[in-house]
Amino acid sequence: MLVFSVALTGCSSNEEAPEGEEPAEGEEPAEEGSEGGEIVLGFIGPLTGDYSIYGETSRQGVDLALEEINAAGGVLGKTLVLKPYDTKGDKTEAVNAYNRLRDNDGMVAFLGGTISGETLAIKELAVADGMPVLSPTATHLDITPNAPNVFRACFTDPYQGQTAAVFAAENLGAETAAIMYNTTDAYSEGLATSFEAKFGEFGEVTTVEGYTQADADFRTLLTKIADTNPDVLYLPDYYAKAGQILSQVEELGLDMPVIGPDGYDGIEEDYADVAEGVYFTNHFAKTDDSEIVQNFIANYEAKWDRSPTALAALGYDAAYIMAEAIEKAGSTDGEAIVTALADTEINGVTGHIVFDENGDPQKSISIIQLVDGELILADKVSVE
Secondary structure (H helix, E strand, O other): OOOOOOOOOOOOOOOOOOOOOOOOOOOOOOOOOOOOOEEEEEEEEOOOOOOHHHHHHHHHHHHHHHHHHHHOOOEOOEEEEEEEEEOOOOHHHHHHHHHHHHHOOOOOEEEOOOOHHHHHHHHHHHHHHOOOEEEOOOOOHHHOOOOOOEEEOOOOHHHHHHHHHHHHHHHOOOOEEEEEEEOOOHHHHHHHHHHHHHHOOOOEEEEEEEEOOOOOOOHHHHHHHHHOOOOEEEOOOOHHHHHHHHHHHHHOOOOOOEEEOHHHOOHHHHHOOOOOOOEEEEOOOOOOOOHHHHHHHHHHHHHHOOOOOHHHHHHHHHHHHHHHHHHHHOOOOHHHHHHHHHOOEEEEOOEEEEEOOOOOEOOOEEEEEEEOOEEEEEEEEOOO
16 A cells, blocks of 8 residues: 655656647656556646646646655556646646547546636546546536546535535624625636525525626626625635735725635735635645644645645645555556545545545535735534
8 A cells, every 4th residue: 555655756757748739847758658667647737827826736746746656666666657738727728638648648547637627628538438537626516426437636616615604604603695706617606506505504695796707897796795784705716816806805995704715725825915814615724733734745845845735735645546546456457447546545635535426525624714924724614
């Protein structure tokens, strides 16, 4: 059985990237295929563009784990090689990258996608192929159902949306809530729906307002929300867009607690001033003093010269889960790996991970708050 290691050595190979594509920055090209001494794992995510923080940090977590695993002898006596592609957050790019990984790069298993939209875009292809899929970070509900070969390391959107509602009602004492969400993003929409349904068990949702990714002026929507005088605002989106909105919340002088999702992870880097005091659901807390968490943080910071996000922790856990499943399968046969994945259980950085019948882990959720520019653990909440 594989164990979490603290080694920080790596490996490389020299084959050129497929024509028309370049390896992601910081990656050396992998030898094509998984014959001989290598096992190729595919990875897709937004490594440039608006969502690049998510793809970049998730990949960095995977990279760290693979270095540790390879330094400890690899899997089945072979070296694990990551083949990453940049989707720029675009669904068509995601499909093209998946096809290239499958057809040209000899991918044995797939660690992706990073965000929900790109993962949903490749789901049917992966199911038809029987490809072992483990997304570190895609939280949309529709990713795993009717897909026996698709798993994830993160909790689902409905689960975190419901948890946010429970936290708002039981911890913050909110009796009313407003919701503001991105109508052009499946992640944001799914979270809004689950929060609204769950909060209705505790109190009243005063208004639900929608915007698009292209929108830049949110003052009219925010004024409508303020007119309903909610006890809390639920604003589920990725932090780049949420930061724009929070800037206008501050500009208008609105005073209400704001709760967001795991997409806020990293918000302190660019929007610390306007996001002061916000809460968000997340997968782990850097203030957790357990040995596995603190070792991961130390090793990640030593390698990347930055503090890890939750998506980095999920990428790290996902790599270990996939490696454990391949080792347990005893081969690189896709069907055998899928069977092994369903039975894999590890104690990871983001918690104890065991999969349910849908390929989803059930975990407690950390509630993080931004205080004086630092992310602190406010509470841990579970939904029964």
